[in-house]
Every structure is written in C-alpha cells, then in structure tokens.
Amino acid sequence: MTGRTGRLRATLAALLAAVLVLSGCGTGGSGGGAAEPSGRDGGSSAAARRSPSASPSPKAPQRVMLGAYLDLSGHTHAQAEALRRRQLGHPYRIDQEFFAWKDSLLVGSPEPEPGQLLMVSWRGTYYRQILDGSQDTWIAEQADRLRRYGKPVLLRWGWEMNGDWFLWGGAANGRNPAGFVAAWRHLHAIFAQQGATNVRWVWGPNRNSNPDAAWNDVRRYYPGDRYVDWIAVSGYSYGTKSPDQLFDQVYGLGTDKPFMLAETGVRADGRFAARWVGQLRQWVAEHPRTRAVIWFDTDTSQGTALSWRIDATPQLLAAVRAMAADPRFQG
Template sequence: MRSAHRAPRRLTRRHLLGLGGIAAAGVAGLAVQQLRSGQAPAEANTSPGRAAASGAPSPSAAAGPQVVAKGGGTVPYRPGRTILGSYLALEGKAFTESIALRRRQTGRDQRIVHVFYDWTDTLPARIAGLPAGATPLVSWRGSAYSDITSGGSDARIARAARQLKRQGRPLLLRWGWEMNGDWYPWGAARNDKDPGAYVECWRRIHDIFAEEKAKNVSWVWSPNWNSAPVAGWNSFEALYPGDRYVDWVGVSGYNLHRETPDALFGPIYRAFSARKPLMITEVGSMDRGGRTKADWITLFAQWVEAHPAVGGVVWFDTDTHPGYAEKWRIDTDADSLAAYVAMAKSVRFSG
C-alpha cells in the first residue's frame, strides 16, 4: 500500500487513539463477572475510560433493546451480519502480498479494505489489488473548517466526488474522522470550539457529492470513542451532521489502557443504535503477554455478537504505523491469530 494510504508521519499513535479517561467501575466489574462465569477473560479496566464523556444522549431504561433494522446507503446493513475488513499494512510486504497472507491465514478475503488519503490528495478512481467483492473504506483527512465553509475548497471536493464516482462500485467515505479529539487539524478543538462549523463542512461536502451524482458513496461519520477535551461542544450530539447526511455511524477505539469493548463502544452504540447501523472503523488491542491479546479479541467478538446494530468491523492490522512501537497486526502470536480466525469464521462475521 502506498504511503498516501497511511497516517501522516507527524502524528504518533497516541494522537490517533486519543487519551485514556476515567475508570468505569461498572465495566471493570463486568470483566470480573465474565472471568468468573467462564467466558473469555479480559483485562480489567483499571485505567481511564471516558465512557460517559461523549455528552451524547443516553436512552432511558424503559427504551428497551430496539435497534435499527435497515440503512447503510449504498453499502447496506444486513441485520445479524457484520462485514469484516481491515486497514492492512505489513512490514516488508506489498499490499497484494499482505492480502494473500491474510487469505491463507483466515480462509477468506477482506470484505472491507481501508485506505487513507490526505486532504490535498487526488482520491482514487481505482484501488489496485482490491479483492473481488471487497468494499473500499476511504478515510479522507480534513482541513481547517474555514477552508471548506468559505467555498474555497468546492472545486477540490467536486473533483474528489468525480474520482470516487468513477470507481463504479459502492464504497464507504469517512471524512474528517475523530473530530471530537484534539489531535487533528479538523477537530472542533482546533477550530474555535465550533461544532456547528464541522456540521456545516460535512453537509457542504455531502451536498457537492450529490450535485456531482456520486451516488455510489455511503457516508460514515466516525468520532473517537472518547472526547478530548470533555465538553458539550465536543460531544457526539453536537458534532453529528444529522440522519439525512449519515449512512453509518462509525467509531475508533483501541484496547490501549485495558479498556473492555463496552467501555470503548457501548456509549456510542446506546446513543445511535436505534437510528443508524454502526461500524467500528478502527480497532486493535495491545499485547500485554500471555493470552491477553487473544482473550480481548474473543471478548470483542462476543460483544459484537450481543450488539446487533454493529454491521461492520475494520481492524487496524499493521506493524508499520509510524511513531508507535505496538504491533497491531492480528498475528503477533499464534493465540491471537487463532482468536481472530475464530471470529472471522463465525456466522456473525460472514456478512
């Protein structure tokens, strides 16, 4: 995969994943309960988890387990199925070699192939080496809000729409992700703490794509699992562009500080699962020795199984990410690979 698909070298993994938050005692208790009941063990969440930091509305206890039954735009959500793919970049291997390795290991192809582009890049009219049947997830970095709201970027946006339209296949577009963090220039924290301007940018881009008739694009709005800083203007609710402008609600979350899956993904699931299908657009786990990584993958798979609105999972499957030593790839050890393969071969992930 060429360098344009990777994150900028000036950013460390800390910037991509965000910071830890405040420990959630209930989540730690859940992990202990799972260990005692014989379910797959997970590390206790003894470190920050800003599970309540999003500011998004929480459903009442009487709301029940209602979840979305359709949606996804041109990449449709299928109830009871989860599309599985990855951002795949392995040291010493070309993209096609990495794809072939994962096919041999898991017995299946990627259903989503995640690629990254800078704001000034020409977006792809074709992605070389894409497996048959795979859907591209194009993450397009943002810019200062004023560059977009002023109309000064309209020509760039229209050109991007025409390029993606030329692919002639359904694809996912994730513009300006993790906008609720303070580590990217397109975050609200770096744009006068103005969530309304982010929403205006999103809608402007969406409308220009519509004018260019790029009807093959499915829109993925994708915050980080926790907000930095924690503030009302930086919450899920304040930054959401609106149901008409979003096909999938995405989220980035990593087991970086011993978080359980529910600490990472529970809040956004509860906020949006009755309205939109969810896609976990970036996920991975630290390896702390023994079976810690394998057990977390198993626990994650169980969490997805229990949350039917999750219609997509995109692993951060790489050991080449600049500025961070952690090997996020799925095959750092035999147990971790086996846990991932078991997840990939399950009925839930056969979408």
Template structure:
C-alpha cells in the same frame, strides 16, 4: 495517539450497485497519521480506565437496531446493513509488503478474504478512481483527512471537492467514505478543538461536502460518520453528538476504539451503540489491542467477538492491522503470536462476521 492514551488522563436514496471484479498496485502514499507536537502519534484512539465485563449485561438495555423496527427502511446506503451480520475488514500496513501482498497473506492465514479494505488519504491526495488490487467482492473504505474548517467553508476548495467526488463516482462500485474521523479529539486539523472549539463548523463542512458529492452524481458513496469513542477534551462543547450531521447525511455511524489500558469492549463501544443504534447501523472503523503477555491479546479478541455477537446493530468491524504506525511501539498486527492469530481467525470465521 491522543493525550488521553496516557494513564494520567482520565436514509439514503442511492441504489445498490453491483460489485465489479478488479485485480496489483503498490500501496504508496495513503497520507496516514502525522505526529503531534508532543511526540505521540495521531492515528489510533484514546482510552480510559475501567472495566465492564462483556459477560455481564450493560447498565442500560441494549437497543434493538432500527432496521428490526421497520424492515422496509434500508440502512447503510449503497453498502447495506444486514441486521445480525457484520462486514469484516481491516487497514493493512504490513512492513515490507505492498497492499496486494498483505491481502494475500491474510487470506491465506484466515481462510477468507476481506469484505472491507480500508485506505487512508490526505486532504490533498487524489481520491481513487480505480483500485486494481481490490479483491472481488470487497468494498473500499476511504478515510479522507480534512483541513481546517475555513478551507472548506470559504468555497476555495470547491473545485477540488468536485473533482474528488467525480473520482469516487468513477470507481463505479459501492464505497464507504469516512471523512474527517475522530473529530471529537484534539489531534486533527478538522477537530472542533483546532477550530476555535467550534463543533458546528465540522457539521457545516460535512454538509458542504455531502451536497457537492450529490450534485456530482457520486451516488454509490455510503457516508460514514466516525467519532472517537470518547471526547478529548471532555467538555460540554466537544460532546460527540454536537458533531453529528443528522440522519439525512449519515449512512453508517462509525467509532474508533483501542484496547490500550485493558478496557473492555463495552467500555469502548457501548456509549456510541446506545446513542445511535436505535436509528443507524454501526461500524467499528478502527480497533486493535495491545499485548500484555501470555494470552492477553487473544483473550481480548475473544471478548470482543463475544461483544459483537451480543450487539446486532454492529454491521461492520475494521481492524487496524499494522506494524508500521508512526512512532508507536505496539505492533497492532493480528499475527504477533500464534494464540492471537488463532483467536482472530476464529472470530472472522464466525457466521456473525459473514456480512
């Protein structure tokens, strides 16, 4: 959770691989968010006030997705983008349940399985070479934390990076790799803010990782570049576009955005959509909503579903579905009340989410 949560702060050459059936490991040690020194948690996304009703058009016309302009160009790498279809998934961290149990619970509640299963790993962790509890037809999204830039750029970590690439290669199935997310915030070690306000250092790290993965034959990795929805600090050097590695290195553009202060979906996601959807597919890689009583949470989920229907370049939605987020009282899980569960179920059963 960043400081700006507070109200006082304002194309890939890789071929598509067939998905293999896998069947229950405990969900230990994903190395998720740490607490910052001010006591707030670092894993969700900042927010700002202001509303842009989803029923009204954006101030700028909504761009058409790039794929519609040139259908011969395949977007998304080994996790292909289908215009007008969104892959649905979540990070599941449900108190008292191992990951396999949480997946089974959500399938029973929602009447369908997760197409994307989101997993978090620390920089020092071994990335997975197998995920036995992954349901058939599901795609893992590996969010991999980073270190300070110098750790990568010095070359000292090259052997570890090579081993990590080989582990994902050995999964032998398409995988979304989301390295160093929310780099335009001030809460992670790999951010520009934590590295002498140097956005280019992040880009250099990203390129270094990408090239090693290519050399190690991790061809089934789809690379997800995933900024936060707004910049913190909001200064020229920290603009999200300063961190963009370039089209050659990015298969999906992701974005984190949470409804914390009654933001409309367009407020959270349209800036990224407008900037990148003309040439890359988009994935909302972290999203959740607080509950303000009554049907407020269910209403926001319905608004978000309508928003995605209006934005054909959104090819994936990955919910932050948990009640175990460190030191944050909001229960982000989707079944905090019956109306929220019903709204979420209606959303994911909509054909728009049938990617």
C-alpha cells in the same frame, strides 16, 4: 475451483457488497495518507443538544463484515492480502485506505480484490477552508473520482473530530462543532451535485471526547440523519479497556443506522489480547446493529513501535482466525 466458478463467486460477492452498503444507508443521499491509531483514552463527555435520531431506513443483513486497514512491513499490498487469505481462510471483506486532504482519491491505492468493499478514510482540513468555498473545485473533483469508481464505496471523512489531535477536530477550529456539521453538509451537497450516488457516508467519532467538556460532546458533531448512512467508532485496547468500555458510548447514541468499528485493535500483550478478541465477539453478538469490524492490521503505524497486526502472537492470530470462521463474521 474452476475459472467459471471463481468468476461466479467473485460476481456474487460483489453483488452482496452492493446490497450490504445500499441497504445500510439512511436518507443521506496534514501529512500523507499513512495511518496511525490516534484515538486517546479519557472520560465520557457531558450531555448536549444534538444526537442521532431513529432512522426509517431498511435494516442491513445481520452478518458482520470483517475488514482491515492492511499495511505490513516487508510486504506489498498483494502479498499482505495473500498472507491474510491463507491465515484466515478468506479475504477481508472491507479494504480501508487512508488519504490526505490533498491526495487525489484512489490514485496510487491498491485495487480491492474481487468482492471486497472499499472504505475511503479521507482526512479533513480546517472548517473555514471548506466553508469559504475555496475548496469546492477540489471537493467536486474527488466526488467525481468516487463516482467514476462505479462501485459502492464507504466514505469516512474527518474521523475522530471530537479529539484534539487532528486539525479538523473541534479543538483546532475554535471549539466549534457546528462548524464541523456545516463542513460535512457542504461536502455532502457537492457530492450529491456530482452524482456520486454510490458513496455512503460514515460518521466516525473517537470512542470518547478529548477534551471532556460540554462544548465537545460527540453529539454536537452529528450532521443529521439526512447526511449520514453509517455510525462508526474508533477504539483501541492497550491492555486495559474492554469492548464495552470502548464502544458502548457511541453505539448508544440513539439511532438504528448500521454501526461499524471503523478502527480497532488490541495490543499483543500475553493472553490478554486473545481474551479481548473473545470479548469482542460477544460484544458484537449483543449489539445487533453492528455490521462491520475493521482491524487496524499494521506494524507500520507512525509514531509508535506497537504492532497492531493480527498475527503479532500465535494466540492472537488463533483468536482472530476463530472469529473469521464464525458465520456471524462472514457478511
């Protein structure tokens, strides 16, 4: 490949990233940044009052972006990216990075490769600390950081809010999903005031609600179509759950906004993991609003010895390589 051809392809890829994010929008205008798979298994929630409604936004392209949170022991980020590029034949299209609430967004994080789309997963805090205005200056500073980034960026704030394991979850805030909605809208307003029009908002609950109670129904946490651009879900298979068991509930909330698997992976357990990847490919084909699949591709997850790496076994790597070679997953 000549230098000119490489630069041209990188430019075209970057333009495609912008189209994918901007066309996928609606009318929306605690520890460090290390990540861990925090979604828990459990039952489905009871019906509640609020749910996403159909959006008139233009539909995103049909191809699916394959991305990852990538952190491999013994590898720098650049080395890990190079390894995956060799194994899969091309880079991940989405680079997910995690930040604590008091992290300065993007500071110290790796620069995405040419053509990669950045997704910022930003941890939350207690709702009252946002709603009392004490964090407004901090929020505005982070909005300005993303605005100055100058390229499309996906922002997943306060994910898995319907679980009981994060301090920004409803369970830790007086069983108050309405407080989450108010906090989300408050952040959204500050970002709009700062002119961060390159930011697209990703609402990402856990695949099921814990506790499984009427007050904690996932639909109660939905901020409204004006404030959400993408619907997402976190869901992992530990060797028993199929993709439909993991993802159908959130996918079926009743919206035509683009959908992503914001965190997923499968435990490398014999041949099951490879079969599961095949099931995932079929699930995506049967759920056409799905526009992105983001793997939790790491063996450094806090609090567990499990490896979620795509190359944890040769069979799993072969299955993921086949998925990456599928034109459907080359968005």
